[in-house]
Amino acid sequence: MKGLNVSLEGMIDTHIHPGPDIIPRLLDDIEVAREAQIEGMDAIVIKNHVEPTASRARIASKLTGLKVIGGVTLNETIGGLNPSAVEASAKLGGRFVWMPTISREKINLSNIGEVLEVVAEHDLVLATGHLKPYEILELIDLARSAGIRRILVNHPLTRIVGASLEEQREMSRGAILEHCLVTCFHEQLSIGRIIEAIKYVGYKKCIIATDLGQEHNPSPVDGLKWFIGSLIRGGLKEKHISWMCSSAPKKLIF
Template sequence: MKNQFHPLLEGAYEFHVHSAPSIFNRKQTDWELIEDAKLAKMGGLVLKSHETSTAERAFLLKEKEPALNVFGGIVLNQHVGGLNPYAVETSLKMGGKVVWFPTLSAGQHQQYFKKKKTKLFNGNPLLSESTVSIEEEGRLIEEVEIIFRLIREHDAVLATGHLSLKEQHAIVSAAIEAGVEKIVIQHADMGISKIPLEDQLFFASQGCIIEKCYLACSSDFNDLTVEEMAKTIEVIGHESCILVTDYGQPHHEAPVYALNSFVEKLLEHGVKEEEIVKMLQGNPKTLLGVD
């Protein structure tokens, strides 16, 4: 294992990372994760859990390590009652910064993993057996509008989760109309809910930030190479992208080391240092309201 991190990780933010406790096996606990982040002199992390709010964990981690900005949020899966405004409000009032729309409970996610054999989400625990729908009779349900209002009022970030392309267009359009200013299109290149490049460009033109996710290049997905991802960044513009790993799975390298590998490979394929700084520091800090 490497004992030295690339200098570009200093001050960097990892906006999409998984750690334990979780109902899924994870590579590291929260404590182990932040020890690596400290070694790399990172600026901060956003903890994501498919099954529970991470706002409380982030609060305690930041109390322990005040120099590291640790943030949490909530994913709107069945585990928290789906599109549950009460759970959203609670997470945001406890310091949560991100509201992710359904992942495991998205119909798109479940259809994708029915067809794919992978080490992710198979076996025990099983996938959620019922889906969380954002629409009823072709219209967004009332709870979605309430959640938009809560996100806006708390200056939080809306992330699109594992929704289908059609659903993501519906959510983004309605959220912008409702005054939500911070929207992240999650792992846009990943097969779970792959966003065509023309749609990524459209979302960027609407002010959304596009996640460029290392996991999409991993053995779990093999959706594209880092070289191909670098080309998409060039087309979209680094001003509209963030770099994330989405790591934490036990069969991969630890997340901070994965981020280090991601940065090194992007540099090899022509992404400039100042562009990486923008995607790892400037854009995440703007989303999170960090100076």
């Protein structure tokens, strides 16, 4: 993979899927954290579709010395839009609350109010998961009305979300947009399309991450290096990459 000589010093990957998981993963929590620590990264965020990762993140942080951040995804396995699960995750140090992903079609979003109250109370990051654009826009409005200021739109260019450039610009008025490398592998999305979207809304409203961890894909650190190298070769400036991989995620999370 070209771009593997890129430095990841001080950077953060906000979207990694390590093991253990119910599907095979390339690396476990400790392995992925150690690889990031060796590269001098500042932090990583670990996500799981079926169980919370806050406790796992604490153990990985302790064993590796890297800041590993977890959270909870509001899928069927934790009771859907379950404010108690969000509260428990926050008390365990979780920083992220992802809206439904694999259970999106089974969960009624109308009773989101209590979840938003807990997110606001603990100043957590609210991420949009696999919601559709109209749901994301509505959620951003509800979240900001509830006092939530840390809002992340996950992989808007994927087929599962499918946000237009204009919808992304509208989302960026109240949230940060996270563009993930995995879409280039799984959906053959071009780097050019990602660059177009970043330029359309402005790099200061974007984060780049990998969404990696799958057995058949590169490791998250190798993927992030390739992603950054490809974006630079595509015309993005290094200082803009630094903002999207370091300054913006630090501001969002901490």
